[in-house]
Amino acid sequence: MGAAPPPMPNEGTLIKEVEGGVFEEIAYEIPVREEDLVEELAEESEDVLGQELGEAEEVPETGLGATAEAPEVLLRGLAEKPPNYIEAVARSQREAEALQQLARDFERAQKEQNEAEERAAVEAEEAMVGEVLESEEALSWPAEFEDGPIYEGPPPDYGPRFHQYTRDGSFHGPSVEVSLPKEEFVYPIADLLRRTHIHHVREAAERNYGGAGLPLSAETITGKRSGNMGPVGLLATQRHMTEIEGDAFMAGFMPAAYASSFAILREVRRRMGSDWIQSKLKNGGQGLSVLDVGSGGAGLVAWEQILNAEWDLLKENGEAEGRVPPGQKTAVAASDRLRNRLKTFLENTTFLPRMPDYEHSGEMRGPRLDGGDKALPRKSYDVIIASHQFLKESESHRRQAVLNNLWHLLKKDGGVLIIQEKAHPRGFEAVAHARHTILNSFLLPQSGEPRVAPEDFNATYHREPEPGHVVAPCTNQTTCPMYVETGKSTGRKDYCHFSQRFVRPNFYTKMLRKHADNHGEVEFSYVAVQRGVAKPARPTGKEATERAQEGYENSDTKPDMQTLPRLVLPALKRKGHVTMDVCTPEGKIERWTVPKSFSKMAYHDARKSRWGDLWALGAKSRVERSVRLGQTKEMSKRAEGSRKKAHKSALAEEEGEADNREVRKRKQPRSRKQKKLDMVAEMRRAEEKEIDELADEIEAEVEEEIEEEEKRRRQ
Template sequence: MLSARGIRNACPGRNLSTSVIATLFPTFNPSSARTQAFSCSRFSQTNRSPAITQAFSTSRCLRQEVAATPTPGQSAEEIEQVVRDAKQRFRDTLPKGYLNQEEYALYERLYGPPLRETLPEDVGIDTHADMGPQSPRSDEEGTIIRELDGGEFEEIPYQIPREEGEEVSAEVSEELVEEPGSEYLAHRAPGYVDLVARNQREYDALQRLAQDFEISQKKQREEENKAAVKEEEEQERQVEEAQAWPEEEDYNQRELADVRRFHPFSVEGRFYDDLVELVLPRDQLISPIRELLDRTHIDHVKKAAEVAFGGSGLPNSPATPSWNKTGPMQGVGLPADQRHMTEIEADAFIAGSLPPAYASSMSILREVRKRVGSEWLQSKLKSGGLNVLDAGSGGAGLVAWEEIIRAEWALLKDKGEVRAADPPGKKSVVVGSDRLRHRVKEFLENTTFLPRLPDYEHSGEMRGVHLDAGDKPQQRKSYDVIIASHLFLGQEQDHYRQAVLNNLWSLLNKDGGILIVVEKAHPRGFEAVAHVRETVLKQFLQPQSGEPDNVPEKPNPAFQREREPGHIVAPCTTQGVCPMYQIPGKSRGRKDFCSFNQRFVRPNFYSRVLGSGQHNQGDVDFSYVAIRRGVAKKSPLTGKEATLSAFKGFETADEMPDMGTLPRLVMRPLKRKGHVTLDLCTPEGRLERWTVPKSFSKLAYHDARKSRWGDLWALGAKTRVAREARAGRGPDDGGKRAGQGAKPRRVEITMGPGGISAGEKNAPRERRANNRKNKKQDLIKELMEAEEEEERIIEKQMDEEVEEEIKREDRKRR
């Protein structure tokens, strides 16, 4: 029931009589209406708001477009029913020419003028449109759904002739009009639009809207096709421009310059590929992790990652933030072999550890692939594949390894030497927690999961000792490549690191297996990697030809073994003592340590975990060493001979030199006007600073200016100077600040009338800064001490006066 205000709002700008209101609203009481002013006053032109003015203008436009001839024999009830159905169907809009003059006049009196002309979106044609190639039913079959009296629906199928399909639809629509009060769902030909109509008029209006929608969709598709063609042309133009001769590029740009402007040996010695910034694989890594993290809010994952990896910025993750490189030098806070993890800790591991671990592993594997050569990998692939173990990165190293192997497999397929779709081989990963294993297996296929490292060191040969042992020893599994990520820094004692190294070495294939050790890029991480390198060279590998034997002074008989051939693949080109690790052990104040950097594109979830959601450029610093077992170094040159040859340069050489005999850049090149200074680690085992001026060679000068940290240098230099490594003060260097090496302390005991006193000579004095603040504090302290002394004297005098007064009173009493 409408109130007086509702009728007034429904009929703006009209004066309705009581009879008209009673006709429109049967429940209206005229007697009570006289006391309530139901007559609606007209709105003045000055009081109209812009929205009302627009509505009236729209109403005048629609009034001119209504049907001019009324429907003959139409009663007032039918007119009202048509108006109410139009309002229910089209809401506050109205199709063009849908109502005649009488119906539109009643529509305006009841609901006011419509807002605008009805669009296809207003009746949901855009959501019911099905333009796909597949149709739910045959083109010759249609269905009518009729609503029964009990509220249920009855489905009535019918056949549509191919040539007279439209006529059948018209006949069906006429039948629908004959039974008012029921709703039908008339299905046209599948693949078009499902229309809902109560009568023929609604059916025709919806048909026109559907045609308008189809025309607009066609125009939209044409515009999208034009835009796509234009975009393709723009991309082709950009590719053509990129293939042109490039100008001088800045050092910090992502893409390297055109290789045609470089010497072939400089290109071969690059540490980076064509793109400095690494892009993480979407299908193999990013998408599976994103799907796994959708179950948990990213804020909860961020909090758990900060707890596990040392706080904001995740300083104890594989990537160390730039602002925390001088902080506590610790290992990875949440290792992959941890036995117990909660659900949120497992999510924190895959979100905060896998992206930087993949970037560092991919950078190392690319360098190892270059230095070992593709022949070894391809020969292994053709003979059954390689067996790889990922120990420490939680599966990120295996994802990077798959990228390397698929590239080699594609080369073999192009040559026609293989036909299989996927490369052969076996993959294993060490994952201690079951919760983490359930997550990692989503993106690692055909992978063996190990709860811990196998221990062959203490298992014995199992032959001739036990009763049930056979004649032959049990076959042990060996791995061609082992990626040991962040395993040694967590072991604080040297003998613990030695035990882990022995275990990894026993798992490595004796015929060319490669062991890769990765740690964080800070002094403690470098020292862990350098300790592994020194131990392998002194205890496991034979010395190179012409090189001195690095036998330890005090060998440990518990870890002695038969030495075998082998060499360091990367990054070291020297097989001797590391110039930055001359004295084993931890060193305080170390400034120079061997490390490398890899830039990568951060995934969105990783940026949000770090707390920098708007930045997608990430960096990971790492120290590593790759050692090959069972294969000696090919070059017969000693370290000194290789350094002299590299200093002369190979710019005019006909054959490519052995890249393992070239010095490597351990810092960024220093670019000056007319010359470039390179800090290199030479094959001789020394740090030297080579200068390449423009007068030395124009090509060498150009390549030196474009060189990067980690590149191998093959074009020589004009001058060379030795550079001392800033290795720190060592654990006990005898410095005065450390309290070592000073004059010996002497204590003098004096016996006097006041007792025994002791005084220490050469005692360290208190170091105080001589500034205004300290002087002010000293003055305040002296004033307070003087005031206390004065109060003490006054109290003593007062006590003495009181005692004298008491004595005088005692004398008087006597």
């Protein structure tokens, strides 16, 4: 027999025993896997590749099939080699087609994998960029505006179209919105905050200022005002402050505190005039000393803006020389961590860990226990800005101690004390109570006569009054019409407060979770009092109010701005007339109406008037407006007593009325039937009376018998 043909690579042979002990060969087809075919081809092609390249002896002993990467290497080589290489390696047409198909599949899979990796890389990069730019949890703080924000619409025009007295009495001036100084305030704070994650700073701010939106900060955003009538959560006077709380104070409190302080100082400067500041700056003056209590230096930055404006005017007129104006700045920062932050951008500033203590006997007449009859030297200031210092004290005697301390630190020859609190009923009551105490206990009345006669003056109980007056916002020096009764009032709806719009820095916007809104508005209640200078003898009270109603539009004499009514609410603008709620120099809240027929100029300016302005152009009519003040404890007690007295009177009247009805009934004429009925009723009453008397007699006799029986028994 001839030799059997060689088996095909995918054929197998089995030996099967049949009958008779004979073995039979059975051929079958072996299924081939692509991996096995690749390994087999790789092993068989080693020698061929070596012979073609002349490097068969340098092939490693392991061979291509000995490594895990051999199939991938071979497929990559097949994909890179020209087709004639596959034909040379393949031993048959079938192997050549299989190798070509494998090479094409590998090339396609490699291409798809590369494209998928590129797409994933691009998507990851875009996600990372978007997270850095848009996410709240970004590691980097947002950059500040370099060129300033873009405002919607032009600023209000206070040009020649407005009356001069309207411009002089404006509370906000030409621009309703103020921008915070970037070089002196915004950029330094932003740089200090970059070393801490924004998420941690916001958490600390919300923890100290009442939660999301910071309702217990200087600014209370819309939607967070209801029910939040507490004091500010974190102040510069707090002794213990962590590192993150120091950042939270700068980021969550100081921007709004600057805006409110700037608005108040701007109004004080307008009402007192430029001479108040320039007189101590020009001709080598020592300048003014300023103390900031509570805002951590935000009030000092606002004061610098006012002071630098006056300094530039003096330099233009040749009355002053130097780069910076003279003066002293002092800020109270109780925490070391906060002081270390503030001193990096508050230049030439003295920091105190607490307010200096006042001297108890410093203002008393007669001999002093600690210094005889000579006053001891003490530190004093021209301007004191006290921010949120009264509402945080719940007891009245502590508030009185804070006021005494501030007043003793104020210079006697014209020092100005500014007190501000949050704009809600409790904050207004704290400011109004301080104003009431100063006017009634510290200052002389406008008449100049002391309230206590010299022979009745007792240095133990009385304070020697001195000249002084309220600079702003009040134009009256009497009882506040919104604080007639002292103390806490429940149900109060009307209270004196004002507002100031400002541009929020980006870091402050992040604290409020306002990603796109950088327009803020802080509301506040305040009072500014000057010590040692009495108000000039100008028309006051009812006379000033009547003169202001007539208007100064065509007057030859310039009005004193501190004798004009002030708008305490936004004006109501209707077709053909404007209604304004004002606080008059007489000490009343009135509603003034300026129709179009009254005056063309007055009507034009009235439609452009804003909350807080002084009004000098008169009105056609005015009526007293009812003020919703709520009820204090004393008012509640008086009301309860009145109700009880009225109830007793009503009862007495009812009893008296019943007696009168009985008398009138007896005096009326009676008919026969009524006479008979009355006679029968009288007989019944007589019988009942006789029966009662007989029963009493029987009962008495029975008792006597019982007593006699008891006597006999005892005997």
